[in-house]
Amino acid sequence: xxxxxxxxxxxxxxxxxxxxxxxxxxxxxxxxxxxxxxxxxxxxxxxxxxxxxxxxxxxxxxxxxxxxxxxxxxxxxxxxxxxxxxxxxxxxxxxxxxxxxxxxxxxxxxxxxxxxxxxxxxxxxxxxxxxxxxxxxxxxxxxxxxxxxxxxxxxxxxxxxxxxxxxxxxxxxxxxxxxxxxxxxxxxxxxxxxxxxxxxxxxxxxxxxxxxxxxxxxxxxxxxxxxxxxxxxxxxxxxxxxxxxxxxxxxxxxxxxxxxxxxxxxxxxxxxxxxxxxxxxxxxxxxxxxxxxxxxxxxxxxx
Numbered sequence: 001x002x003x004x005x006x007x008x009x010x011x012x013x014x015x016x017x018x019x020x021x022x023x024x025x026x027x028x029x030x031x032x033x034x035x036x037x038x039x040x041x042x043x044x045x046x047x048x049x050x051x052x053x054x055x056x057x058x059x060x061x062x063x064x065x066x067x068x069x070x071x072x073x074x075x076x077x078x079x080x081x082x083x084x085x086x087x088x089x090x091x092x093x094x095x096x097x098x099x100x101x102x103x104x105x106x107x108x109x110x111x112x113x114x115x116x117x118x119x120x121x122x123x124x125x126x127x128x129x130x131x132x133x134x135x136x137x138x139x140x141x142x143x144x145x146x147x148x149x150x151x152x153x154x155x156x157x158x159x160x161x162x163x164x165x166x167x168x169x170x171x172x173x174x175x176x177x178x179x180x181x182x183x184x185x186x187x188x189x190x191x192x193x194x195x196x197x198x199x200x201x202x203x204x205x206x207x208x209x210x211x212x213x214x215x216x217x218x219x220x221x222x223x224x225x226x227x228x229x230x231x232x233x234x235x236x237x238x239x240x241x242x243x244x245x246x247x248x249x250x251x252x253x254x255x256x257x258x259x260x261x262x263x264x265x266x267x268x269x270x271x272x273x274x275x276x277x278x279x280x281x282x283x284x285x286x287x288x289x290x291x292x293x294x295x296x297x298x299x300x301x302x303x
Contacts, residue, residue, distance in 0.1 A: 003070040003162075005170045005277075006062050007284040014287035015062055016280045017069040024283045025069045028291060033058075048241025049234045055199070060103045114150075115207070116229040119143040124222050132218040135225070140211030147207055148265075151200075155268050168193035169273035169281040171266075177285060188278045193270040196255075197248035200269045201262025206240045208261070213239070 004017030014028045034050035035041040041050035123139040130138055154160045175191040176183060210229075213236055217228045244262075247255045273281070 003166070003280075004066045005166050005173075005281040005284045006058075007170070007174075007281070007288050009288040009292045012288060012291050013058070014284045014291075015066060016284035016287065017066045018276065018280055019069055024280055026283060026287050027065070028287055044242055045235065045238035048238030048245075051241055052234075052237040056107060057101075060107075112230060112233065115143050115146060116233065117226060118146065120222060120226045120229055123225075127220045132220045133215060135220065136214035136217065137211055139214065139225075139229075140207065143210065144204070144207045147203065151265065151268055161271060164269055164271040165273045166277050166280070168270035169277040170284075171195040171198065171270055172273065173278065173281040173285050183282050183285060185275050185278045185282070188282065193272065194263045194266045196259045196263070197244060198262065198266055198269075200266055201259065202240060202244050204262050204265055205244055205258075206236055209240050209243065210236045 004015055006013055006015045008031065010031070012028050012030055014026065017025045017027075019025045033041075033054035035047055035054075038050075040046050119139040119142040122142050123135050126138050127135060155164065169188075171193045172188045172191045173183065174195060175193075176188045179191065181187045181191075210232075213232060214229065217225070217232070219225055219228070243258065247259050
């Protein structure tokens with residue numbers, strides 16, 4: 001189980017995890033990614049594409065490491081399987097990197113299959129009664145429906161409910177920091193667990209923006225529709241990133257309308273945390289502030 005919180009600053013990210021002894025293990029890593037390697041990924045839209053890929057890789061690393069820390073007192077039983085032995089012999093010290101990139105690859109494949117290919121296939125049953133321009137809307141509604149069913153289903157799992165509590169602790173701590181209140185458990189408890197720059201809101205926004213973008217891709221050929229959906233995924237992710245970044249820095253009524261669906265969804269994907277979970281989130285926050293000081297006035301809560 002993931003028993004921790006990750007906070008990302010401008011130059012580093014800090015991970016705080018509850019270890020088996022009940023204490024908090026803190027680790028920090030420099031923020032690396034496509035934007036630091038290739039200048040093109042610093043421009044609008046492209047930076048969103050980079051952030052999407054980077055978040056998948058970083059998220060997988062965090063999950064693996066946090067699970068390792070949370071269960072470090074548990075010894076593995078039995079001998080490694082033949083496949084495990086082959087992987088360890090083949091990749092040696094880089095076995096974790098191999099697992100991470102394979103995990104990310106299959107995550108992308110599964111996401112495209114579930115949220116793009118499946119809606120295209122289901123939408124094809126309506127092509128006889130819906131004009132080509134309307135198929136994108138139908139697919140979009142199906143996509144959002146699949147996403148909401150998925151979120152609702154996993155929210156019923158006991159382990160995921162605890163993950164959602166840590167998610168709530170992360171948001172409440174960020175909101176406390178942005179309100180410039182002292183980072184104490186008592187102050188954090190008074191803050192909302194909803195945040196406009198949440199990754200959950202980003203994913204829902206991707207679904208909504210895809211309906212708008214794909215409205216202009218009008219064809220009733222299922223293979224062309226499927227290809228266009230896959231090809232446009234990076235652009236849609238990049239555009240969604242720009243929208244949610246804008247929403248996170250504005251308090252206008254338009255932003256409130258754009259943010260509202262995502263905030264409603266966060267009522268499921270975040271839960272009220274307990275004191276120990278809040279302490280863990282505060283520890284991660286303080287580690288970022290300790291390293292970055294006044295250079296980090298805003299902690300990133302982005303996809």
